[in-house]
Amino acid sequence: MEEEYHRLVNGVVESLPRKTKFGWHENVSIGRFQAIAFKLSTLAAQIEVARSFLYRVACLYDHGSEYRKEAAIVKVFCSELAIRAAEEAMRIHAGAGYIRESLVERYFRDAMLGYTTEGTTEIQQIAIVRQLRLFG
Numbered sequence: 001m002e003e004e005y006h007r008l009v010n011g012v013v014e015s016l017p018r019k020t021k022f023g024w025h026e027n028v029s030i031g032r033f034q035a036i037a038f039k040l041s042t043l044a045a046q047i048e049v050a051r052s053f054l055y056r057v058a059c060l061y062d063h064g065s066e067y068r069k070e071a072a073i074v075k076v077f078c079s080e081l082a083i084r085a086a087e088e089a090m091r092i093h094a095g096a097g098y099i100r101e102s103l104v105e106r107y108f109r110d111a112m113l114g115y116t117t118e119g120t121t122e123i124q125q126i127a128i129v130r131q132l133r134l135f136g
Contacts, residue, residue: 039088047085050078069131072124079121082111 031037053074060067086108093104115121 036092039092043085043088046081050074050081053077069128072127072131076121076124076128079111079115083108083115086111 031040053070057067057070057074060070086104089104090108093102
């Protein structure tokens with residue numbers, strides 16, 4: 001399912017307009033707006049961290065090593081990243097991101113669905129705590 005989160009997050013980033021469409025900033029690259037550029041660079045960094053950690057979990061699994069704690073951690077991180085990315089895209093798209101037919105709105109719904117159905121974050125956190133042997 002983590003692959004699904006990566007697809008979703010990358011889809012969110014790809015759905016962002018490359019140029020502005022409204023107002024006196026029409027047809028300006030969105031990267032020229034510092035606040036948006038910072039949001040996108042932060043998301044890009046988080047996507048790379050998630051991808052690297054996901055590959056690490058896959059490597060542990062392939063080599064027959066213990067991977068349950070790491071799998072739970074990457075699942076929590078990826079599901080929360082998908083929601084953060086979708087929320088940022090909705091903010092960048094402004095009102096257009098909230099329209100029912102909007103691709104961004106669909107990404108947000110998919111992220112929330114994955115967050116609640118793919119082993120809720122709280123359950124994954126319990127699994128992490130158990131692997132850390134913090135329960136008495």
